[in-house]
Amino acid sequence: MKAAVFKAPGAPLVIENVPDPEPGLTGLILKVQACGICGTDLHWSEKSDAVGGWRNLEPGAVMGHEFAGEVMEVGREARGDWKVGDRVCAMPQIGCGVCQSCLSGRPHRCAELKNRASSELTGAYAEFTRIGSSETLLLPEGVDFRQGALVEPLAVGLHAVDRARLQPGDTVLVVGAGPVGLSVALWCSFFGVRHIVVSDLAAARAERAAEYGATAAIDASREDVIARFEAISGGPPRVVFDCVGAPGSLQIAIDYAPIDARVVVVGLCMGADTIFPAVAFVKELDLIFVFAYRKPDFEMTVDMLGCRRIDAASMVTDCVGFDAFPKAFEGLKIPGSQVKVMLEPD
Ligand SMILES: [Zn+2]
């Protein structure tokens, strides 16, 4: 099959033929119809040292974890649950399906976890990819493959908002208006937060958040973020989401947070970073880290897309085939006007 293959840190992906994936006993083979490019993959493809706690990519790895498509092949033990032709999306991880972690919808905590973009499991920047029977969800009619490929980033936002333990009257500052920030704004709006203020160093990006439920935008390159926030909402934010995940962004979120606030770290910084704990200490902040999601986050996202209670289709700003994909991937490393760019293998 065709796939976009990682070669070396900082080098563009190369379209090559790689072995077709096998479904195994319990897996399914998905014909990928759409796969979003994630900021994690952009950072990951540049990373060349193991400092920071995130594994390096091996040359030959195929990334891609935000996908939807059609079931092409069903492993023998999954045949009662799935059939060829089913339109689905899936959690990118594959667990054993029967342990406590898997049964609670957290395959990424399974002792037998298969990680994508590794030698045992290729990602979905490819024509086909293997998915787990227990981690797969049927797409409702009316939810197309592009929206199906948005389920993963939307589930990240839902899990982050869940972790924030929102209370009545909470006001929210979202730092960073990339796909993760937009997704967090969308779910804060869904759950009825009155003030959802999104800041970004690019005014146009921040303003775009209004489409996803943000109630105000701040141009962090020109404005004093906290002074503006207070002018807008009448007080400081109770919850600050760091949706940037670059060195320095966590300290910025800590600096923005007032006494007793919650700082929710959603953006993933893969390298070493410095924070000043005393600042968070004196404010007695709750620092909450967010990793991935649980299956119920996927289920709720699919369900809410299906009944049109949420709409994120406009997040998809470009779709390309294999030929244009490596260039589109590199292009996203420079901040621009794109939100979510997808590979459409056909
Ligand atoms: Zn992602």
Ligand SMILES: [Zn+2]
């Ligand atoms: Zn398991």
